[in-house]
Amino acid sequence: MKVVLQNLTKRFPNRNKKIREDVIAVNNFNFEIPDGKLIGLLGPSGCGKSTTLNLISGLEKPSEGKVFFGDDDVTDVTPENRGVGLVFQNYALYPHLTVKQNIMFPLENLKGKDKLSKEVMEQKALEAAKLVQIDQLMDRRPGELSGGQQQRVAIARALVKMPRVLLLDEPLSNLDARLRLQTREEIKRIQLETGITTVFVTHDQEEAMSISDLIVVMKDGIFQQMGKPQDVYDHPVNMFVAKFLGTPAINMFEACVKDGFLYFGEEKILPVPGIKDGEVYAGIRPEGFVLDENGPLSCDLKAVEVMGRDTSIVCRNPSCMTENIRVIVNSDRALNSLSGKVRFSVKPAKLHIFDKTTEVTLEREGV
Amino acid sequence: MSKFKGWLYLLPALLFLGIFMIYPLIDVIIYSFEENFNFASQTYSGTGLFNFRYVLRDPYFLRAVKNTFIIVIITVPLSTGIALLISLALNSIKALKELFQTVYFLPYVTNTLAVGLVFMILFKKTAYSDGLINLLIKFFGGNSVDFIEGPYWAKLFVMCFYTIWIVLPFKILILTSALASVNPDYYKAARVDGTSRLRIFTRITLPMISPMIFYLVITGFIGAFKAYSDEVAIFGSNLNAAGMNTIVGYVYDMLYGDSGGYPSYASAASLILFAIVFTITVVNLMVSRKTAIR
Numbered sequence: 081m082k083v084v085l086q087n088l089t090k091r092f093p094n095r096n097k098k099i100r101e102d103v104i105a106v107n108n109f110n111f112e113i114p115d116g117k118l119i120g121l122l123g124p125s126g127c128g129k130s131t132t133l134n135l136i137s138g139l140e141k142p143s144e145g146k147v148f149f150g151d152d153d154v155t156d157v158t159p160e161n162r163g164v165g166l167v168f169q170n171y172a173l174y175p176h177l178t179v180k181q182n183i184m185f186p187l188e189n190l191k192g193k194d195k196l197s198k199e200v201m202e203q204k205a206l207e208a209a210k211l212v213q214i215d216q217l218m219d220r221r222p223g224e225l226s227g228g229q230q231q232r233v234a235i236a237r238a239l240v241k242m243p244r245v246l247l248l249d250e251p252l253s254n255l256d257a258r259l260r261l262q263t264r265e266e267i268k269r270i271q272l273e274t275g276i277t278t279v280f281v282t283h284d285q286e287e288a289m290s291i292s293d294l295i296v297v298m299k300d301g302i303f304q305q306m307g308k309p310q311d312v313y314d315h316p317v318n319m320f321v322a323k324f325l326g327t328p329a330i331n332m333f334e335a336c337v338k339d340g341f342l343y344f345g346e347e348k349i350l351p352v353p354g355i356k357d358g359e360v361y362a363g364i365r366p367e368g369f370v371l372d373e374n375g376p377l378s379c380d381l382k383a384v385e386v387m388g389r390d391t392s393i394v395c396r397n398p399s400c401m402t403e404n405i406r407v408i409v410n411s412d413r414a415l416n417s418l419s420g421k422v423r424f425s426v427k428p429a430k431l432h433i434f435d436k437t438t439e440v441t442l443e444r445e446g447v
Numbered sequence: 448m449s450k451f452k453g454w455l456y457l458l459p460a461l462l463f464l465g466i467f468m469i470y471p472l473i474d475v476i477i478y479s480f481e482e483n484f485n486f487a488s489q490t491y492s493g494t495g496l497f498n499f500r501y502v503l504r505d506p507y508f509l510r511a512v513k514n515t516f517i518i519v520i521i522t523v524p525l526s527t528g529i530a531l532l533i534s535l536a537l538n539s540i541k542a543l544k545e546l547f548q549t550v551y552f553l554p555y556v557t558n559t560l561a562v563g564l565v566f567m568i569l570f571k572k573t574a575y576s577d578g579l580i581n582l583l584i585k586f587f588g589g590n591s592v593d594f595i596e597g598p599y600w601a602k603l604f605v606m607c608f609y610t611i612w613i614v615l616p617f618k619i620l621i622l623t624s625a626l627a628s629v630n631p632d633y634y635k636a637a638r639v640d641g642t643s644r645l646r647i648f649t650r651i652t653l654p655m656i657s658p659m660i661f662y663l664v665i666t667g668f669i670g671a672f673k674a675y676s677d678e679v680a681i682f683g684s685n686l687n688a689a690g691m692n693t694i695v696g697y698v699y700d701m702l703y704g705d706s707g708g709y710p711s712y713a714s715a716a717s718l719i720l721f722a723i724v725f726t727i728t729v730v731n732l733m734v735s736r737k738t739a740i741r
Binding site: 137138139158159160161164165166168169170174177185188189190191237241 | 630632633635636638639640641642643646650651654655
């Protein structure tokens, strides 16, 4: 089931009653979530991700705009009639009910012609439990389960009615690091097995990039970019997206363009055809640096962190907007010394140039 | 040394508890087995179960037990139920919520004498007026009833009405805060699943606040068994004459009433009350533990 958001806007009255202006949590969203895909809604805290999710689920009414499931306009449809499954950040499992009762709870709400017999309900609950691999825990209570198991129960409860759209609000934030890795693969597997269009909200870009078919980046209620994770990473539309995606973060420089060349101060870095002369911001991904004795970029070496597969080099350059530059290089290319100067050349594909006022990415020729 | 220190810290509390609680308790138990104990001369004529036998055969005591049980059985469930309804209503309104909360809490901070006066105006027949309630009854074509000195059921009605009204504010306070502390995500989850309002109440709200309800029922039972001052506020201090005495009232009368000076009977009666309250509280706790969520 594809989900279409059309001019979707949500305004909340300001908490501070003295300020009459509304807070715009979601500002004029227009995008289409294709059928059967896993979508990551990504953005820093307070950017309106959860509100967007609530608008899709129907828990919040939009101030303006429409929501479509397939061709159905569901804007005025109540949550229970939309056919959505929602998994809450804290799972919201009923603590006094067993796992089985929790999973069966949505089914027991069905009335009239949809009413199911006890056997069918148990059968469906068991199927959902098997899907998330908790079928041996059916008689436990949520308090007796680990965080990861509770998460699975919550997903099973959301899936048991076979929703048209599955929504997950920060599904991994309550889990520890190891479990997070495991669970995100699990979510991907469940999504592939059921083929249900799934939207999940996260502030963790790694989480979103690793399992999403598509990611949507937002900031302050404003849609920034949507695309395949790798595409968004490689071709960010603006400085915010470039800075938000990737760990370690992209290194930002004050730079200028002269006669088709990019300069950091006096250092002539590389040709940037197609960009007008003037001051710009330049961003270089940590993996975009190559150790090169004759490279154009010279930095003061501060520290070297060996992390097994990779080596992280911390160094400084006066043009850099942050104190330190973080460089990731392959560990085979060992550094000769641990202090003094180090020189790099820059991979053109890992360099992004942004307009100094609008912070929009400036397109180059041949990249 | 550290062991000794621990006891040293406990000493002040133990001392006061010992003098003002443990010692009197033991004393009461001793009195209850001593026949015709006299405070002034500190003498008694024998030991045994005579005091208990006397109290259990005393029609005044049996009347008091009956009154007390009626008050308990009627007021505890009713007051808890009404408090729950009012709390649910308070929880679901937004406008004027604080105003209503204050209004419902007023009886709790109002002086008992003032409350007694209000009930007089409502119920008491005087030379000048039949009381507000009687005016209402007459308005709807009924016959006026003397609620304070009239038939037993009328007196019981006023008694229960008063008791419920006086305990409501506290229960409402506890239940509104219990309701407010239920995580709203449960209700959101229920909404997405299309749960009916009745089912949300019975399957989510009620289990979530059940520890508080049990707390209120248990303390309500204990409080109602100890009813006395409310009765005095309405019917005056001669409760036996009004036929509205309670167990605690009986104990008080035996100690200090006109007939006064029977500490042995008073002790026996209070021990019987203790046995009743103890049994019922244990049953309550067992039921609540069985149904409580882990």
